[in-house]
Amino acid sequence: MDKSFVWKVGGPAGFGISSLGPVFANILKKCGYFVHGYLEYPSIIRGGYNSYQIVFSRTPVTAPMKDIDIYIALADVCFEREEFRDDTVVIGDFANLKKGDTANGKKIDVPLKQIIADIEGKDIMKNTVALGASIAALGLPKEIME
Numbered sequence: 001m002d003k004s005f006v007w008k009v010g011g012p013a014g015f016g017i018s019s020l021g022p023v024f025a026n027i028l029k030k031c032g033y034f035v036h037g038y039l040e041y042p043s044i045i046r047g048g049y050n051s052y053q054i055v056f057s058r059t060p061v062t063a064p065m066k067d068i069d070i071y072i073a074l075a076d077v078c079f080e081r082e083e084f085r086d087d088t089v090v091i092g093d094f095a096n097l098k099k100g101d102t103a104n105g106k107k108i109d110v111p112l113k114q115i116i117a118d119i120e121g122k123d124i125m126k127n128t129v130a131l132g133a134s135i136a137a138l139g140l141p142k143e144i145m146e
Contacts, residue, residue, distance in 0.1 A: 011127075020052065
């Protein structure tokens, strides 16, 4: 049996989460994976918590799963809303996440805010930079983002 993996992104409404999920799902499909995407009922209040989960595998997947393998934390609220195993890979800008220190998981610190400042970008671009970190963490070809 082939293992299924769960990738999830979470953060405040207005951070492009409902856009990021389908983009990553399409990237995974182009890499030959079967995917099942799930947008939690989104907050319509700017700043409320939103998340998008993708289950992917080399064999068909048809439902969401509870345990998260890779999680992108775009704000502190993520650590209040999600549970991580010790082996969950948590990608975040930990210099700017106060609650990340107490969370379980293997943390990958990506200086999202600094990367965006270096290119004179806007804060909403954090999701795209984090997408690149996900692709790198999974060993997917970086050209796939083009």
